[in-house]
Each structure stands twice: as structure tokens, then as C-alpha cells.
Amino acid sequence: MQRLELDNVVKIYADKTAVNRISLQVEEGEIYGLLGANGAGKTTTMRMVLGLIYPDEGTILYNGKPYNKELRRIMGYLPEERGLYPKVKVSEQISYLAQLRGMSVKDADKSLKYWLERFEVPDYYDKKIEELSKGNQQKMGFIAAVVHDPQILILDEAFSGLDPVNVELLKSTVKELRDKGTSILFSTHRMEHVEELCKNITILHSSNTVVKGNLKEIKSKYPREEVVLGTSGDVQGLEAIPGVTEVKRTEDGYSIRISQVDAAQSILNTAMSQSTIHRFEIKEPTLNQIFIKAVGESNE
Amino acid sequence: MNNMWTVIRFTFMNKVRTKSFVVSTLIFALIISIGINLPYLIQLFTGDKAGAEDITRIGLVYGQEQLLAEQLETTWSSLPATSYEFVKYETADEAALNKDIENGNIEGYLKFEKQEGNTFPTVVYSSEDEAMSPELQSNLQAALQIAKTRSIVDGLNLSESQIQELNQPVRIDARSIEGASKSGGASDEKEGSSEIINYIVVYALIILFFFTLMGTGNMIASEVTTEKSSRIMEILITSVSPLSQMFGKVIGMFLLGLSQIAAFGVVAVINLMLPHNIDTLKEMNLDLSAIDPMLLVFGLIFYILGYFLYAMLYAAIGSIVSRTEDLGQAIMPITMLSLVAFYIAIFSLSAPNSMLMKVSGYIPFISPTTILVRIGLGDIAVWEILLSLGILVVAILIFGWLAAKIYRTGVLMYGKRPTLKELGKAMKAYKM
Numbered sequence: 001m002q003r004l005e006l007d008n009v010v011k012i013y014a015d016k017t018a019v020n021r022i023s024l025q026v027e028e029g030e031i032y033g034l035l036g037a038n039g040a041g042k043t044t045t046m047r048m049v050l051g052l053i054y055p056d057e058g059t060i061l062y063n064g065k066p067y068n069k070e071l072r073r074i075m076g077y078l079p080e081e082r083g084l085y086p087k088v089k090v091s092e093q094i095s096y097l098a099q100l101r102g103m104s105v106k107d108a109d110k111s112l113k114y115w116l117e118r119f120e121v122p123d124y125y126d127k128k129i130e131e132l133s134k135g136n137q138q139k140m141g142f143i144a145a146v147v148h149d150p151q152i153l154i155l156d157e158a159f160s161g162l163d164p165v166n167v168e169l170l171k172s173t174v175k176e177l178r179d180k181g182t183s184i185l186f187s188t189h190r191m192e193h194v195e196e197l198c199k200n201i202t203i204l205h206s207s208n209t210v211v212k213g214n215l216k217e218i219k220s221k222y223p224r225e226e227v228v229l230g231t232s233g234d235v236q237g238l239e240a241i242p243g244v245t246e247v248k249r250t251e252d253g254y255s256i257r258i259s260q261v262d263a264a265q266s267i268l269n270t271a272m273s274q275s276t277i278h279r280f281e282i283k284e285p286t287l288n289q290i291f292i293k294a295v296g297e298s299n300e
Numbered sequence: 301m302n303n304m305w306t307v308i309r310f311t312f313m314n315k316v317r318t319k320s321f322v323v324s325t326l327i328f329a330l331i332i333s334i335g336i337n338l339p340y341l342i343q344l345f346t347g348d349k350a351g352a353e354d355i356t357r358i359g360l361v362y363g364q365e366q367l368l369a370e371q372l373e374t375t376w377s378s379l380p381a382t383s384y385e386f387v388k389y390e391t392a393d394e395a396a397l398n399k400d401i402e403n404g405n406i407e408g409y410l411k412f413e414k415q416e417g418n419t420f421p422t423v424v425y426s427s428e429d430e431a432m433s434p435e436l437q438s439n440l441q442a443a444l445q446i447a448k449t450r451s452i453v454d455g456l457n458l459s460e461s462q463i464q465e466l467n468q469p470v471r472i473d474a475r476s477i478e479g480a481s482k483s484g485g486a487s488d489e490k491e492g493s494s495e496i497i498n499y500i501v502v503y504a505l506i507i508l509f510f511f512t513l514m515g516t517g518n519m520i521a522s523e524v525t526t527e528k529s530s531r532i533m534e535i536l537i538t539s540v541s542p543l544s545q546m547f548g549k550v551i552g553m554f555l556l557g558l559s560q561i562a563a564f565g566v567v568a569v570i571n572l573m574l575p576h577n578i579d580t581l582k583e584m585n586l587d588l589s590a591i592d593p594m595l596l597v598f599g600l601i602f603y604i605l606g607y608f609l610y611a612m613l614y615a616a617i618g619s620i621v622s623r624t625e626d627l628g629q630a631i632m633p634i635t636m637l638s639l640v641a642f643y644i645a646i647f648s649l650s651a652p653n654s655m656l657m658k659v660s661g662y663i664p665f666i667s668p669t670t671i672l673v674r675i676g677l678g679d680i681a682v683w684e685i686l687l688s689l690g691i692l693v694v695a696i697l698i699f700g701w702l703a704a705k706i707y708r709t710g711v712l713m714y715g716k717r718p719t720l721k722e723l724g725k726a727m728k729a730y731k732m
Contacts, residue, residue, distance in 0.1 A: 050538045052712060069541070077538045083531030088314060093532075099306045100539040144535060 001064045003028050003183040004049065004152055009058035011044050018044040020207045021058070024200075026152075026183045031174065033198035033215075034187040035291060040204040042187040043080060046154050049185060050077055062152065073102040076150030078141055080157045080187075086130040090116075093129070094144050101148040108147065115143040119169065135162050142170060146177065153177065153184045159193060171197065191287040201287075203294050210294045215287070222285040222293070227264050229254040229271055230279025241266045253279065303540045307548025312555050315519060324515065325560055329567045336571040340580040358436075359397055359409030360386040365421060368412060371447040376439075384436055386410075401428060410440075420448050495677070497590050499649060502676035505599045506669050508561060510642045513607060516557040517614040517634070520549060524618030524711075525627050533711050542708045546619075550611045557607060595676045598685065605692045606668025609699060610638060616703035619710030620718060637665050645669035652678030661688050664695035 004026040011019040019041040026032040036042050047053050049060060051067045062071055085093050091112060098108035116122045119139050129137055138161065146153060158174070159167045174197065178184060188194060194201060195215070203211040211218060229235070230253040238247045238256060243263030248255045256267060264282050271277055285293075315321055362369045373386055389397065392411055400406050408427025415422050423444060425432055432440075446467050453463060527533045536545060571577060572588065581588065613634050621630045644666060648657050652673045660670040661684070671688050674680040709727045710718075 047712075052534070052537060072539055075538065077535055079531055079534040081531045083527075083533070083535070085527075085532055086530060092310075092314075096306065096310045097535060097539060100303055100536070 002026065002061070003030075003063060004185065005059075005061045005064075006045075006049070007059050007061070009045070009048060009055045009060060011041075011048060011053065012056050017207050019048070019055075019204075020209075022202065022204070022209055023058075024202050024212070026185060026200075028151075028183055029178055029181045030199055031178050031184040031186050031197045033194040033201035034185060034204065035189065035191070035194060035201060035287075036187075036204035037189065037295060039206075041207045042204060043156060045204070046077075046156055046185065046187065049152075049154060050075065071152075072100075073148065074151040076145040076148065076153045078145040078153075078155045078158055080160075084129045084137065084140060084144060087128055089126055089128055090132075090140055091125045094140070094147055097144050098147045101150075103148050111147050111149070112143065115147060118173070119143070135166050138162060139166070139170075142173075151182060153182050155184060155186050157188055158186065159188065159190065167193075191291060195287050203291060205295045211290065218290065219284050219287075222290050224261055224264075224282045224284060225257055225259070226283040226285075227254075227256040227258055227267055228279060228281045228283055229256060229267065229277070231271055231275040231277055233275035235271045235274045237270060238267060241270060304544040304548040304551070307540065307545055308552040308555070311523070311549050311552025315523075315553070315556050316559070321519075321556070325563060328511070328560075329564060332564055332567050333571050336568060336577060337574075339584060340576050343580060343583075356384050356407045356436075357387050357405065358384055359389050359400065359406045361389045361392045361397075361409060361411045363390075363392055363412060364414070365412040368421070368447055368451065371450055372443055375443040375446045384439070397426075420451065497586050497588065498592055498595060498676045500586075501591055501595060501599075502672055503646070503649065505595075505603075505672055505676075506642065506645045508564065509599075509603050509606065509669055509672075510638065512557040512560055512603075513610055513638060514635070515560075516553045516607070517610050517638075518631070519556075520553050520611055521614040521618035521621075521631050522624060522627055523549065523553075524615055524707075525621045525624050528619065528621070528711055529623055537711060542711060543704055546612070546615050546704060546707045550608065550615055553611060554604070554607055561603075592676065595672070598675050599672055601689070602668040602671060602692070605689070605696060606665075609664060609668075609692065609696050610634065612696075612700050612703035616706040616710065619707040620713065620723065622713070641666040641669045645673050648673055649677065652676075662691055664692050664699075667692055 002025040006022055006024050008021045008023055009019060010017065010021055022041070022045055024032060024034075034042050034045065044053070048055050051071065060067060062074075084090075091109070094112050095105060095108045098111065099105060103111070113122070113125070116125055121136065121139070124132065124136065124140065129140060132140065142158065145155070155174070159170055162170065171193070174184065174186075178197075186194075186198060198215060200214050201211070201218070202209055235254065238244060238254065241263055243258050243260040244256055244267065245259050246257040258264060258267075261282070268277075268280055271280075360369055360372070369388075376384075376386065387406055389409065397406075397409050401408065408425055411424045411426065412421040413424055423440070425436075425440075449466055450463065453466065458466075527536060540548075572581070614631065617631050617634065618627065621627050644656065644660055648654060648670065651657070657670055657674055657678065660666045661674055661680075667688050671680075671685065675685065705727050706723065709723065713723075
């Protein structure tokens with residue numbers, strides 16, 4: 001049984017389809033990546049999962065059951081434009097939000113203190129949100145989303161606007177939550193985060209699912225088109241090899257685009273006969289390239 | 301239910317500690333204290349002086365009308381105590397009189413001028429100010445009338461008692477009738493002093509109603525809009541149903557308004573209990589025990605109902621606005637509505653039984669204030685009060701449902717303020 005399962009979910013607003021037949025499954029202890037350009041339907045999908053809006057078609061199941069009020073206690077949400085009361089103390093508002101999600105005052109306080117320690121900012125307990133920097137406000141928003149130890153955590157652009165140190169901090173926290181069994185639905189347009197965190201992904205483009213599945217499988221499906229060659233001397237005749245489309249000289253060798261994988265062996269042979277090789281790699285396509293390709297193709 | 305209490309507690313605790321709330325409550329309490337002590341203060345400054353020292357002297361020129369002047373002096377002394385006194389002058393020596401006015405010996409003087417063809421002379425009052433004080437004027441009028449009557453009836457051989465009878469003013473008494481349609485505590489026959497005290501109470505209740513409603517209503521609307529614009533709303537409605545959230549907020553603010561009213565009540569009672577104020581009230585012939593207790597009970601009931609009717613609309617309006625800057629404009633219609641309710645009631649205090657009041661007592665939004673005027677000052681049957689209450693309750697249910705629906709839809713709509721049509725369309729998409 002899946003923690004969270006969307007089956008052919010459709011949302012139509014007055015004049016346009018916001019989400020068209022999206023299906024996805026998130027297991028226990030999994031981070032699921034939801035990618036897409038702005039306006040692709042990520043936030044609408046998340047709002048449907050949260051029960052804020054209802055799908056026009058299709059079903060959403062949580063632990064095999066449809067949406068019910070009990071879910072409010074096991075879901076956590078960090079909205080894209082995260083908000084907290086600017087003029088209310090951190091301790092008061094996070095305790096309030098935790099209580100709304102069914103925690104006792106005592107447990108809420110304990111959990112909040114744990115998270116403030118975890119983020120190494122215990123002195124924010126008595127501060128008002130408006131006194132904190134943007135990045136720290138975001139951390140407080142993250143705490144508000146996880147303070148009640150949710151089973152299903154929904155993070156909409158969780159890392160945007162954070163400095164690298166804090167991104168690492170949050171990333172390791174997210175991984176930690178995953179390892180404890182939390183199912184996380186994660187949206188972003190920063191591909192490198194997805195490659196690091198997510199097992200399965202869905203790429204949305206103008207309301208449609210264009211790519212979906214296991215990240216490794218997706219990558220293997222996309223042809224390897226780039227060979228990185230590191231040589232000590234010059235190599236001649238690379239352009240002449242069948243299947244090579246483009247050769248670029250780089251600092252310590254060549255970057256070669258190929259149209260078929262067989263060409264890679266010929267390149268290696270050619271290079272070996274002319275120079276010493278200290279690096280040879282047939283590169284996997286990056287998610288960035290896949291994304292651009294997928295979104296670009298569906299545009300044509 | 302549990303969640304609603306959390307919302308209520310959070311709303312209340314958060315607002316009760318804000319500076320603006322504390323300050324405005326203190327200011328209003330101060331105004332109440334001053335208002336209650338005002339009669340005493342006025343008395344302190346002016347009342348005592350007028351009694352003893354300020355006797356104004358007026359010259360009375362006897363001239364050729366010796367008899368008339370004597371008459372006037374006798375009648376004058378028989379009138380209830382006035383602060384005027386006559387000084388006798390035999391002849392109309394203008395220079396001497398003017399000099400006395402300048403020296404301050406007299407304020408002005410009276411002179412009789414014989415009129416051709418008339419038996420009674422014209423009376424002329426000359427002084428530095430052109431106008432005569434109303435007190436002097438009415439007293440002179442009365443005294444001269446008596447003198448005139450006497451001078452005419454003198455030749456008629458009337459007895460002294462007959463003359464007295466002539467001078468007796470006609471009395472018109474107003475008495476209200478215990479009608480058949482009236483029953484119950486709200487329509488007791490009202491006597492002068494209780495009429496005044498109830499007038500004051502109704503006035504105070506309406507003002508209290510208006511100000512606490514405006515205060516808490518605006519707080520609700522701006523609170524909702526702030527939550528929306530700071531996007532905490534999205535987290536809130538994923539944690540608690542919009543309905544419990546909205547009603548939690550409305551009830552939280554209600555408790556806030558109620559505690560404010562209670563605080564004002566305590567301030568008022570403490571002030572009224574001060575010994576000097578008890579004395580002043582007694583002198584002014586105001587008896588606090590004459591306050592109709594039903595008026596206070598109904599005042600509270602109608603305040604509560606009226607509050608909920610307005611508060612839910614404030615919440616609904618707050619929910620469709622995305623930015624606090626747009627809020628003032630959006631809540632304008634409700635503000636106007638509450639102003640109408642306020643002014644109709646205030647201006648009709650002297651005409652509580654007019655058709656306008658009778659009709660508006662049944663119109664929700666307006667009835668909470670106007671019905672109070674009728675209960676306190678007019679004649680109203682119990683069934684009329686109950687009918688008005690019933691209509692109000694039905695209106696609360698209808699508007700509560702509508703407001704909840706708008707709220708549910710509005711809190712997730714960002715961007716420009718939706719038109720009614722857009723709102724209606726969006727509302728259909730949400731089940732409650």
C-alpha cells in the first residue's frame with residue numbers, strides 16, 4: 001500500500017485545465033520530485049494533495065483511504081511563499097500551529113525546542129518573525145511544517161532563497177526525515193537537488209505529465225550523448241569518426257557530442273593511438289538536460 | 301471543536317495584548333469616567349457661584365407710571381427666586397442712568413413709554429448688550445402680564461381670589477395610557493425621571509455597540525487579510541477547517557469585545573459609586589434603580605446577535621482581499637451599514653414610535669440598535685421584540701452560511717479582488 005497515491009487526477013479551472021491526468025505514488029520513506037516550469041501545475045497538484053481544493057476527476061488516496069479530516073494531523077506543508085505571523089513570537093505561533101494539528105501544548109513546546117536546537121538557533125524561541133532574516137524565517141517555516149512529525153510532508157520550493165550552508169542543513173534534515181519514514185512530496189526547479197534527493201520524479205509541463213518514473217531509469221532511457229576525453233596531447237581525426245556530431249576543445253582535452261553510443265569506442269581507440277589518456281567518460285544526461293529536452297519537445 | 305478553541309484562544313490572547321487594543325480601551329474608559337463626572341465638574345465650576353453672589357441689578361424708572369412700577373415690584377418679589385433685582389429711579393435721567401451702567405451699578409434699565417391710543421405703555425429695556433437674557437425676558441413678561449391684568453381689572457370690582465384665578469396659568473398634563481396591547485416589563489408606564497435615565501442608558505448602549513462593533517469588526521477583517529497576505533493562511537487551512545477557523549476567530553473577537561464592554565461597565569459603575577457622583581445624580585433627580593433591567597438584558601442579547609451578524613461579514617470581506625491596503629475600500633459597505641444603524645437610532649431617540657423605527661426594528665443589521673430605542677424609550681410589545689429577534693437569528697444563519705462559503709473560497713484567491721461573478725463561480729467549486 002502506498003503512503004500517497006494520485007490516480008488520473010484532473011483539475012479544471014474556469015477556462016483552463018490546470019492539471020491533466022497526473023498519477024503518482026509515494027512510498028513510505030521516499031522523496032518524490034515534482035518538477036516543472038512556473039505555471040506547470042505543481043502548486044495546484046500540491047494543493048489537491050493537501051485537500052485545499054478538490055480534483056475534478058481522479059482519486060487521491062492516503063494510506064489507501066480517501067481524504068479525511070484525520071489527515072490534517074499527519075500532513076505537513078511548507079508553502080512556496082512561506083508565511084508566518086510577522087508580529088507573533090516564534091514559540092507562540094509554532095505552538096499554535098502544532099496544537100491545531102493535534103499536539104498537546106507540552107509536546108509542541110518540546111518538539112519546537114528540539115528543532116531550534118537542530119538548526120542551532122535556540123535563541124529564536126522568544127523572537128518575533130519580523131525580527132529574523134529571510135533565510136531564518138524560512139527555517140521557522142520549515143519547523144512549522146515538521147513540528148508535529150508528519151507522515152506526509154509537502155515541500156513547495158523548500159530551498160529557494162537560502163544560502164548554500166542553509167541549503168545543506170535543510171537537505172540533510174530532509175534526508176534524515178526520509179530515513180525515519182516520512183514520505184515527502186518535493187517540488188523545485190533546481191535540478192541538482194532532485195538528483196541528490198529523489199528516487200522517482202514527475203516532470204510537468206503546461207498541465208501535462210511529460211516525464212515520469214524512476215530517476216535512474218529515466219536517465220538510462222535518454223541516450224548518452226556526451227563523451228569527456230582527457231588527454232595529455234592533441235588528438236586528430238575525431239570529427240571523422242562516424243556518429244560524432246561535434247567536437248569541442250576544453251582545458252585538458254575534448255568534449256565530444258555523439259549521436260550513437262558505438263562512436264564512443266572508436267573515439268577511445270583513436271585517442272589511445274595518438275596520446276596518453278587520463279580521463280574517459282560517457283556522460284549520463286543530467287536532469288537539467290532531460291528537463292530542457294522534455295519540456296522543449298512537448299513545446300514543438 | 302477542539303481546534304476551534306485553539307483558534308479562539310490564540311485570537312483572544314494575541315489581540316488582548318496588542319498595544320492598540322490596550323490603548324484604545326484605556327482612552328475609552330477615560331472618556332467614560334470624564335463623562336460620568338462631568339455633571340459634578342460643571343456644578344463645581346458654575347453651579348455654586350450662581351446661587352449666592354451673582355445678583356444682577358436693573359434700574360426701574362418710575363416716571364409717570366408710579367402705580368405700574370409698584371405693581372411690577374410687588375409681583376416681581378412674589379415670583380420664584382430670580383437673580384435679578386430692581387433699583388428704583390424716580391425720573392428718566394438718561395445721563396445718570398448711563399453713568400450707572402458704566403460704573404457697573406446696574407446692568408441696564410427699564411422704562412415705560414406711553415403709547416398713543418393704548419392704555420398700557422410699552423416697556424423698553426436698555427442696556428449695553430442689545431439682547432436680554434432669556435430668564436429676564438420670560439420673568440418680565442410674566443410679571444408685566446400680571447401687572448397689566450391688574451391695571452385693567454382694577455375698575456371691575458373683582459375679588460382678590462378672582463384676580464388670582466385669572467393669573468393662574470393653564471396646565472396641560474401629559475399622561476400615557478396602559479393600553480391593551482402592551483404587557484410585560486418592556487412597556488411599563490414611564491415617569492419623567494426614569495425616562496431620562498433610560499434615555500441615557502439607550503444612548504450609551506448604542507454608542508458602545510457601535511464602537512465595539514467597529515473595533516472588533518475591523519480587527520477581524522484585517523486579521524484575516526493579514527493571514528492571507530502573509531500566506532500563513534495556506535498552512536492554517538491545511539491544519540484546521542476553514543469553518544472552525546472563521547468561527548473561532550469571530551468568537552475570539554467576540555470575547556475580546558465582551559471583555560472590553562465588561563471593563564467599561566466596571567469603570568462606569570465604579571465612577572457612579574463615588575460619593576460625589578451619587579449626590580450629583582440625586583440633585584439631578586436621576587435614579588439608577590429606575591433603569592429598566594429588561595433593557596440591559598435585551599441590550600446584551602441584541603449586541604451579541606448584531607455582533608455575530610456583522611462579524612461574519614467582516615470575516616468574509618477580509619477573506620476576499622489579498623492585500624491590507626485594499627481592505628479599507630472593501631469593508632466600506634459594511635461600515636456604511638453600521639453607520640446607518642447608528643444614526644437612525646441616535647436621531648430617533650426622541651421619536652421612538654415613528655414608522656421608521658417600527659419598520660427598521662425588523663431589518664437585520666439595523667434592528668440591533670433601533671430595537672433598543674424602542675425597548676428603552678418607546679412602546680413595544682413582547683411579541684414584537686421576539687419577532688425582531690427571530691428575524692435576526694434567521695439572518696445570522698443565512699449570512700453565516702454565505703460568509704462561510706465566501707470565506708472558504710476567498711482565502712485561496714490571490715491577485716486582484718474578485719468580482720461578484722467570479723466569486724460566485726468559484727464558490728460553486730467548493731463543497732462546504
